[in-house]
Amino acid sequence: AEGAYALVVMTEHEPRKIVAVRRVSPMVVGLGDGETFIASDIPAVLGRTKRFLIVEDGEMVIIDDTGARITTLEGDPVERDVFVVDWDAGQAEKGGYEHFMLKEINEQPAVITETLAGRLNQDGSVWLADVTFDNDYARSLKSVWFTACGTAYHAGLVGAALFRKLLRIPAYVEYAHEMRYNEPLVGSDSLTIAVSQSGETADTLAAARLAQSQGSRLLALTNVVGSTLAREADDILYTRAGPEISVASTKAYIAMLVAEYLVALRIGRVRGDVDKDLAADIARGLNQLPGLVEEALAREDAAIAAAEQIVGASDVYYLGRGLDYAVAMEGSLKLKEVSYLHSEAMPAGELKHGTLALITEGVPVIAVATQRPLFDKTMSAVSEVKARGAHVIAVAYDDDAAIEREADTVLRIPTAPDLIGPIVAAIPLQLVAYHVARLRGNDIDQPRNLAKSVTVE
Template sequence: MCGIVGYIGPKQAQNILLEGLSKLEYRGYDSAGLAVYNGETIGVSKSKGRLSVLEDKLKVQGLPGSLGIGHTRWATHGKPSDANSHPHVDGAGRFAVVHNGIIENYIELKEELIAKGHVFTSETDTEVIAKLLAELWDGDLVSTVKKVVSRLEGAYALGIISEYEPDKMVAVRQASPLVVGLGKEENFIASDIPAILKHTRDVHILEDGEMAVLTAEGVTLMKTDGTPVSREPMHVQWDVETAEKGGYDHFMMKEIHEQPKAIRDTLSGRVKEGLVDLTREVGLSEEEIRGIEKIHFVACGTAYHAGLVGKYVMEDLARIPVETDIASEYRYRNPIITDKTLVVVISQSGETADTLAALREAKKHGARVVAITNVVGSSVAREADDVIITWAGPEIAVASTKAYTSQLIAIYLLGLYFAKIRGTRPVEELKEIVKHLTELPGKAEEVLQTEQIVAEFARSIANHEHLFFLGRGLDYAVALEGSLKLKEISYIHSEAYAAGELKHGTLALIEENIPVIALATQQYIYDKMVSNIQEVKARGANVLGLAAEGDTELIKSVDRVIHIPKTIDLLMPVLTVIPLQLLAYYACTERGYDVDKPRNLAKSVTVE
């Protein structure tokens, strides 16, 4: 989710690039940089920190020239630093590249290039692209770029310039957004439309496996194998504010729809030969993994709910006893921690004060700490022993959506990795689970098609002040997150209950026409859940049921059903939560509240 801008034309590129990057600041970033061809060489200036730091540096020594690329970085490989900032260049400075995405095979490529004498100056995966351009240079920029991308595995949006052909810029897309802007005797590239909207409203949105060759005079589209591509440009009619949100009314909705990509990116590079491989992220030896006697998941809010799913996942797959704790309670309850205890802390920002304090408490008592976080270089990432980064990209809305589903994916990866090492599941069975895991991005896209059904139900509950969620097993963990989402942004009082607890007090709260959301996706306990639903229906509740695709029975017990694409029970939380996020969103808009900035809440809680 980094920002890319590129310009070729008669004007000075520096100011256009800086202006474009400023329009992408809403996406979040930790560093910024430019590369501009000055008529003889490519000049590069980049800095860790806000765009203003780079602007101050350029006031001292600018970058003249009319061909350039710019970038704001959200760290994935390597901590935020000047050296790790983009653009990256080859050793001689003849090629410059900006990149969004993840190169899965960068370590193999890097080792190959080092063996050939290339010297690396950063920790990034992107630098291998610049070095490959130099290594594979054949005298033609387009031909060389084709050779380079044929060697890359993963996701990438690339902007490339070279002093060898200063009348060209090449852009390539593979599973990471990139647009080409069409101007008069000038052309542009950008990772998102707002960066270039001041200069043009005519754009080509590149598709996967496509590249664009830009000159000042025009743009040529082709596949990366050279096959020509011909289509009419799109004319953008959005204003800048709407464009920042990708055409959606709110960042939360944009981020809900970004979940298939966030899931795909978090899986990227971590599945090899049908099994999970986390050896690069988790430094525990196989002997240490086999020796773990207990796991503590520790987190706050939405991340805590991810940890509740983690308890089910880790106990099921790796057969390790798990406790899930609210971070603000953990360090005050004198938890039993030994050197055989693994503590997994979860934090979107990596700066959550309570979670950070719990991490330090765990380390003080000798525990090994694994962090699951969305921010490279954050406090949690720096202080943990091992880090699994969730590549969700920046999340702007206060109510977390794509960060939560990415955390779930990281937990599944950890559980499957531990199960492989500990031998608690047959290899073929693990491969089958991994297969289902890799199908989740496509299934998440299917879930998003339920949006209008959810919106209709949201309108029916908007005037209610109380609502209940019910679930059993993993459905209960998801129900807690659905309830939190609804409370956070619609201000409807809602509670989530384990459905088996109904007769132990909760039924007293059920009255005529009260809305109930009932999750019934766990097949091993399906019949019990249906009985619980019938108990609330008998007392007049208006029930929306969530069931797996193909379930024709639940509609007999509820008022309406949303069907979720079928996967194995263990993985259903990733899909089931999406309609609950949509429900919260539409209930909020129906009630006229600010979706992205709910009252009294902050995105990152940095005080206890």
């Protein structure tokens, strides 16, 4: 057989039997109390069971009155241990919030704490149980490749920039669906980091397999324990974000970013690129993050006011430089996903190379300005759009007074170290996207035409 599929079949001749088969596309069997479920991934049925059978490629599932069993396509029995998920089913409920997206945005301080728990020491040393490469391997690395799609790609943008800055090593990020056809120069001296919330993204799996086939070691950065990506990787770093129900990712994205800092510290300390003082500074910043994010969340009223300013727009543009550009990309995607407004993000320096022609009176432009060394350059671009009549909304630190001269509205975030500032800056952009969608009356948790886990190419 060819192609990718996950099929569930019934027949009127045996009404109490279900047969399911998978090739490439993922499948799990949920074992409930007197009931059995077939789904593409664990979160789909988490509210009904925590016990699962993972169906491997080219296997068949037979469900009847005796229970569920897995066989080969030829019918030979396959022994498979039951996999128990430790997620709390209560996390898959709204818990008093109007939408899962808002609940998940507000869970981010706790998620950051969980992602760091037991992994990061105050001196910046890191212990990652399932990242098993030795010190010699870390020292031998010549390049690091991030591959991902969508929000995970934007996390990869931050990761690649972070690795270049801290490790002084070539670090690249490629869309998984492009990496497969771009002849990536990965090999035994390369580490490929595949980033996927679900661990089932078809294009990311294909790119990861390509990298492995060329001799690269594969590190899976994923949220779902037992996912295909986790099972196939050489090393695993689970983000521990818990079940994310809303299609638009928020807390899983933040957890991905935090996890990337842990990997960078793990490699950087071994290689000597990150000295003790810098490692301790980064650890201090990461441990401050839950409180900083909590404070950013407390300023939701400002995000609501900004949402009211752009809800009637037909186009919204996002600007940033360096790490701020990666955050702008993610903010733009969030707005597109849930509000259905056209949105575009670009490096601030690219504005004059075409997009400035689209800036007219009243067009909203959201500028992210947390990178202090790049502030003046970012403000130069803001001045350009302001001169064309744009309505400028800026994301900036509490201690940044200069921003008031250029921006019509400022979304203030608590002052943070440059390296972790972009994580905090993501919070108001998530809230703005959510509230624009709410004001427009959209189906926020299930945006049209989109799926949580993209299991097809």
